[in-house]
Amino acid sequence: MYISRLALDHFRSWPHLVVDFTPGVTILKGANGLGKTNIVEAIEVLSTGSSHRVSSSLPLIERGEARATIRANVNEGADTGTTYEVTIAARGANRGRINGGSSLYMRDIVGKVPSVSFTPDDQRLVAGDPAGRRGFLDQAGSLLVPGYAANLSNANKIAKQRAALLKQLGQRGEPVDAKNAALNGLEIWTGQFIAVGVALTRARAGLIEQLAGPFSRIYDELAGKPQHAGLQYAPSFEEVLDFEQPEPEISKHYQRLYDGEIARGRNLIGPHRDDVTLTLDGMPAREFASNGEMWTMALALKMALFDEITEVQGVKPIVVLDDVFAQLDETRRKQILDFAMQQDQVLITVAAAGDIPSDATRGGDATIINVAELKAGAQDENANLVAQLQAARKNNTVDSDDDSDGARS
Known part of the structure; x- marks a missing residue:
């Protein structure tokens, strides 16, 4: 391709x-x-x-x-x-x-x-903030997991609507009826947020499991010495990964957070707060890896993504x-x-x-x-x-003037 x-x-x-x-x-x-x-x-x-x-x-x-x-x-x-x-x-x-x-x-x-891009920012996949790692995860999911992009889009929209409602509930002086209506709306948005969030979180967990093996193997090849490079998913709410846990139980956990969410006017847990942990010989890489080791980990992560896309889609990115x-x-x-x-x-x-x-x-x-x-x-x-547009406008003006003269005559 x-x-x-x-x-x-x-x-x-x-x-x-x-x-x-x-x-x-x-x-x-x-x-x-x-x-x-x-x-x-x-x-x-x-x-x-x-x-x-x-x-x-x-x-x-x-x-x-x-x-x-x-x-x-x-x-x-x-x-x-x-x-x-x-x-x-x-x-x-x-x-x-x-x-x-x-x-x-x-x-x-x-x-x-x-496609797979290698950029000057890649080292931040190891040493930077969680947003960069979530961005990598979302791009990888969009390329490897059917329906991932749609789930991500829905999750972002619902999170935005829910956050707006939390801010509304946190405003003082709201009429009681308006607050009651907002609380009812919060229940509805929370249910939708849980449904799409559970799907997205479980897809991310599967994606990390898919990339972890190739990542560790490629790191060893690049480093030229035996070191264990690990890749783990760190969801903001680990209970979501319990496949036996029903959504009503997850909903109760969200309900316990309502006061804190309303006070801050934002969603405190959900896919938007997930992270990925990279380790080297069991230690957090962002704290213990050298600059060179971080670069090698970043390269290995991108190459692992390339290999998985090639395997899944049957074409080289x-x-x-x-x-x-x-x-x-x-x-x-x-x-x-x-x-x-x-x-x-x-x-x-x-x-x-x-x-x-x-x-x-x-x-x-x-x-x-x-x-x-x-x-x-x-x-x-x-x-x-x-120049062509200006000429066309000029011609149109001339034509209009000619038509006007003809009409007057």
């Missing part, structure tokens, strides 16, 4: 862009600020439904625009090709299309074009190496390049020619794209479109 053409409209810093790719290695070279990372980020969004760089989709839209569109022509075999499209809306639901067909939810597109080489020492740079060179399509971003590892261009087969030239071409095309 590989993307042969990517088209962007009002995505991040790109008002319009069309760029063609080939199988194998493509290097996007350009100074910081030109938008090379935005190009590969668009592939991540198309693939997983989200970006590791932001927590919401609004920053993905060019400032002042109502929506952004990502379209990719994807070659899935010798004679087959499919066009996938997602539209990110500033307001309302994000949508998708396949081969220009009927409008779908964006979640129906997620996972169709699998697109590999994105986004400005990672400046962060890696020579050993890890070689490890990630050796891995990447075996894949169907690899997109590498670098700031300058000197940042391109020599191994990435061995054999002379790598394609190098100058992002500055892409940007200049996009600006020229935009200027031409503006």
